Amino acid sequence: MNCKQFNSISLEEVLLSLGHLPTKQNEKEAWYLNPFASESQASFKLDKRINVWYLHSEGVGGNNTDFMKKYLKTSVNEVLDWAKKQNFSSFHQQIHIKKSEPNYTIEEIIDLKNPNLKNYLQERGLSAKIYDYIKEVRFTIGSKKLYAIGFENLSGGFELRNAFYKGSLLKKDVSILNLNSKVQDISNFQDKNIKAVAVFEGFLDALSFIEMQKSFTGDILVMNSIALLNKSIEHLKNYSDINLFLDNDTAGIKCKSQIIKLFPEAKDHCGIYSNHKDLNEFLIHRIKNYAVNKSRKQSEKFPQPDKLEEIKQETEIRNSNSFKMKR
Missing domain, CATH: 3.90.580.10 (Zinc finger, CHC2-type domain)
Structure with a gap:
């Protein structure tokens, strides 16, 4: 730089x-x-x-x-x-988005198939349960062909992740998911009957929430960048039940304070993962502890997929004293 x-x-x-x-x-x-x-x-x-x-x-x-x-x-x-x-999002946007002459080409947007991406998600504590909320994006930057997990925002842009890459394509914006439909409808993203929302900074934390919860009925709002705080606040005006799952770092704490200042009834749930930077780190930690405690002989860093259900029972956010899921 x-x-x-x-x-x-x-x-x-x-x-x-x-x-x-x-x-x-x-x-x-x-x-x-x-x-x-x-x-x-x-x-x-x-x-x-x-x-x-x-x-x-x-x-x-x-x-x-x-x-x-x-x-x-x-x-x-x-x-x-x-x-x-x-990790300035606006710098990533400059690198990966050029409005006049983009230096990237999106080759294909498909349902998740690549085994390397599935392995990456498993390492982040995420199972096939969250596949409905993401895409596999195949694209070219310069002469380099790449593929990544894509998480779509309200403007049709994508946040991208794989084991070695973090970036974005097209326009930067917030993402809103309706857990009842499992599909983000960009043209009508908010069901007028939905009053509850869970707020996250990044989409891996949002997917971790989806992985762990079973009975939350409402929307998921992902800021995708702390620079989009003001835009996120505009969307939060549509909800009466705001639940915050922001990062436990300086920027996350400041964002939380600003939201609570504007929405005093908003609930802060970072205490659930108070010893971790974010919700995804908390999920990974619980899975690793489970693997160690269950079998000292097991050499894998993460448990096999068939054991994830038992782990999720243990890590259900809805059983936390600080947050009760709606039924």
Whole structure:
């Protein structure tokens, strides 16, 4: 990553990754409390149109690189080293999505068949139970042919994962699933009778929820990026029963706080997996513990598929004291 690439990333997403949320905003600008010092009135302005910032209390401003140099108190090279280690969705979008001349070609979108992708899902604690909610996407980037698990969003774009690849194709957006239909109907994604929703940052956590639960009736909302928090909030206005399963990291905690501030009745369920970063990590941990406890001689990292049902009984979210599934 160079300075030009880093400066083209949404500063809003950079700030959110550091745990900073705006105190007020509109389509053109956002105001934040000073990220470099304590203050009671927001003086840090982000101009969304040109992706630059200005700190009125100090009379300084600039681009993303200028911000991180001041924030980390370090050199440009160290800022770029830091940026390379992050997982900015807007940077992935720049790499994998070019509006005028895309450098990718989608070859085929089919039901999941590839055994390598099925093995990857099993390693993530996921069984055939979740296959209805994903696709196998075969695509080409440059001259390289790739395949990945595809999770569709409301704009027809896909979040992509395999054991070695993480990215997205087409337009970035949130995803909403209706568990009753098992199929995402983009033209009419919300059943007017559904008032409950479970909210996740990434689709692997959402699939983990589907894997473990048996009786939840409602929608699943996947943000697909913390940069889509505001868009997610707009969708949440349609629900009266909001259940949060966000990551246990700084960005996840800040997102949760912002949602609860706007929707005080929203329920936070991260206590179920309080010792883990996210719900998928929790599921993998429980499966590994089950394998070790059941058979010390078993060499596989994960149990065989026929034992998953017993594990899921043990990991049912609906039996948690902190979250009761609707029947």
